[in-house]
Amino acid sequence: FPSTPLLARIVSEQDIDHSYDYIVVGGGTAGLTVADRLTENPRKTVLVIETGQLDEREDAFLVPHFIGTAPPKYFYNLTSIPQPAGGNRTFPVLAGCVVGGGSAVNGMFFDRGSAGDYNLWRDLGNPGWGWDDLLPYFKKSETFHPPDSTTVEDLGVTYNMSVRGTSGPIHASYPPFLYPAVKNFQAAFKEFGTHVPYDGASGDALGAFWTPNSLDPAEMIRSYARIAHYDLIASRPNLHLLTGHSVTKVLFRGVIATGVEFTPFGGSRRMTVNAKSEVILAAGAPHTPQILQLSGVGPEALLNKLHIPIVVNLPGVGQNFQDHPASFTDGIFVNDLNPSPSNNTNATWIEEQSILYETEKKGFYTTSSGNAAAFIPLHELTNRTDELVDAYASQEPKLQFPAGTDSTIIAGWRAQRDALLASIRAGVVAVSEYANGPTAAMAIVLEKPLSRGSITINSTDPLANPVIDYGFYKNPVDVEIQVEAIRAWRKVLSMPSWQALGAQPTNPANNITTNEQLREWVIQVSTPTTSHPSGTASMLPKNLGGVVGPDLRVYGVSKLSVVDASIIPMIPATHIQSTVYAIAEKVSTLIRLQVDSILIIHF
Numbered sequence: 001f002p003s004t005p006l007l008a009r010i011v012s013e014q015d016i017d018h019s020y021d022y023i024v025v026g027g028g029t030a031g032l033t034v035a036d037r038l039t040e041n042p043r044k045t046v047l048v049i050e051t052g053q054l055d056e057r058e059d060a061f062l063v064p065h066f067i068g069t070a071p072p073k074y075f076y077n078l079t080s081i082p083q084p085a086g087g088n089r090t091f092p093v094l095a096g097c098v099v100g101g102g103s104a105v106n107g108m109f110f111d112r113g114s115a116g117d118y119n120l121w122r123d124l125g126n127p128g129w130g131w132d133d134l135l136p137y138f139k140k141s142e143t144f145h146p147p148d149s150t151t152v153e154d155l156g157v158t159y160n161m162s163v164r165g166t167s168g169p170i171h172a173s174y175p176p177f178l179y180p181a182v183k184n185f186q187a188a189f190k191e192f193g194t195h196v197p198y199d200g201a202s203g204d205a206l207g208a209f210w211t212p213n214s215l216d217p218a219e220m221i222r223s224y225a226r227i228a229h230y231d232l233i234a235s236r237p238n239l240h241l242l243t244g245h246s247v248t249k250v251l252f253r254g255v256i257a258t259g260v261e262f263t264p265f266g267g268s269r270r271m272t273v274n275a276k277s278e279v280i281l282a283a284g285a286p287h288t289p290q291i292l293q294l295s296g297v298g299p300e301a302l303l304n305k306l307h308i309p310i311v312v313n314l315p316g317v318g319q320n321f322q323d324h325p326a327s328f329t330d331g332i333f334v335n336d337l338n339p340s341p342s343n344n345t346n347a348t349w350i351e352e353q354s355i356l357y358e359t360e361k362k363g364f365y366t367t368s369s370g371n372a373a374a375f376i377p378l379h380e381l382t383n384r385t386d387e388l389v390d391a392y393a394s395q396e397p398k399l400q401f402p403a404g405t406d407s408t409i410i411a412g413w414r415a416q417r418d419a420l421l422a423s424i425r426a427g428v429v430a431v432s433e434y435a436n437g438p439t440a441a442m443a444i445v446l447e448k449p450l451s452r453g454s455i456t457i458n459s460t461d462p463l464a465n466p467v468i469d470y471g472f473y474k475n476p477v478d479v480e481i482q483v484e485a486i487r488a489w490r491k492v493l494s495m496p497s498w499q500a501l502g503a504q505p506t507n508p509a510n511n512i513t514t515n516e517q518l519r520e521w522v523i524q525v526s527t528p529t530t531s532h533p534s535g536t537a538s539m540l541p542k543n544l545g546g547v548v549g550p551d552l553r554v555y556g557v558s559k560l561s562v563v564d565a566s567i568i569p570m571i572p573a574t575h576i577q578s579t580v581y582a583i584a585e586k587v588s589t590l591i592r593l594q595v596d597s598i599l600i601i602h603f
């Protein structure tokens, strides 16, 4: 790759100190952000332990066009259990096993949810976590680069600098190449009747809008936690990164976290290291609950069954698991514009574009997952809003869970449902996302599912995969919303701006019309995941199944925090990386404000 890599300094087992102020478990999106911010104070020492290795600056990581091509060795080999509402299929659980975690392997879509998404977090009992509270941290995390004047003039991209960051570590920018049909996408949604916000990053992420990528425009490469929060600060003597090692459990003296036990990846040797101030879990939503459960922090019955000594009975650990299920439609443009994604099959075009990227950092190799999406509230999607909201409202909460589920988990679901339904009625959250701007084939994503899954260990072997249950479409009303979203997709394709391109739906075909047929189609083609696992150590009051409080400290113990996507109590209607960066930025400030000598235990 043309640019000069900055050599990150990593430590070996032998170089590790006996103790650090902070131990960060997982050098991914949130973990590296927190480690960076904590080591800005030269008097504080931080050890990050990461299962994965540094990537080798392969094109798969850096060149936007190659998103989704990182080799399997950079992912965990995780699969869900069979999902009954998905025809008993199993599904992959994609999680990056590499320094940078999800930020290294994701699709680079870089957007934010609406104010309503985060205000739900606040209203569920988390003061300080509403939109106004988080906006400063969204800004702190990024440097936004406005699109060039040609992009603005040709496509009409609008943005509001007052809600954007100008000096943060992650670069947010538009590629210099955008497919012209994206303009039709925006126009068709406007014709359909949806709102078009001036800047979706302003808390008004409702409707069809433009969004940047996590893209460094100077080099036209991925901007991610490994470069932004590690390479650039790798010379700090107070930051150590140990790669290729997995944390197997948190160590406690009574209820005080004192350090961690870890092992070489795939190995059997066990070592320990001490944390003077805090252990910070950032292993991602699939693994953080696993580590907690292995450490004796989790549901009493599970820990007893596996003979794990109980540090604290926390029923919420591994519960409230959410992701964004998606249904993939197909369609064609009879009169497609040029260039379009179909050029990708033309070898001459690809060669030209490759040279253009290498020589001028331009062309379609600069594009990743696109730059437009539509996030639609329920009342814009269908005239069945009242019926669907009433259907959710009439559900008996305990019937959403297996018999014997702890009452706090059920109370938490009820609280989430009631708050969500109020937001849906008020039209302040989106329920469906339409992604893939330049083609008639769109991913239709369910943004606010009320189905919930779980992640649970069934072995005391820390290297065994946990049991992952997406809880896919467990709630039938979730499927019904997808049905309405498919109907709306057809309407959007029939709008003049799409018809100018001769848009035609092909799958589901036009002869699939009844609710029953559409339901069956949705179940057959959907996946439970768009790789946004969240919620498995939720920030909620303890009596609502919470695992951490608003300071992200784990209930019932001291000196232990969670800072990754696990803490998300209700998944926001957005791709979630910028939210994870904002969470990590906020919690870094909280941790730095804390007085070390005070032991805080929430009960």
Ligand SMILES: Cc1cc2nc3c(=O)[nH]c(=O)nc-3n(C[C@H](O)[C@H](O)[C@H](O)COP(=O)(O)OP(=O)(O)OC[C@H]3O[C@@H](n4cnc5c(N)ncnc54)[C@H](O)[C@@H]3O)c2cc1C
Residues within 6 Å of the ligand: 025, 026, 027, 028, 029, 030, 031, 049, 050, 051, 052, 094, 095, 096, 097, 098, 099, 100, 101, 102, 103, 105, 106, 107, 108, 109, 110, 111, 245, 246, 247, 248, 282, 283, 284, 285, 287, 288, 291, 369, 530, 531, 532, 533, 564, 565, 566, 574, 575, 576, 577, 578, 580
């Ligand atoms: C394929 C894919 C595509 C995506 N596309 C987008 C997108 O386009 N836009 C968007 O906004 N979001 C996207 N996301 C989601 C987003 O990237 C993630 O939500 C986010 O990166 C999660 O951050 P995290 O800090 O919670 O976890 P991660 O970034 O996954 O970090 C967890 C880290 O912990 C390490 N770890 C795990 N267990 C242990 C252990 N026991 N010991 C030590 N280390 C451990 C892991 O190796 C990993 O590095 C995508 C995710 C994936 C996987």
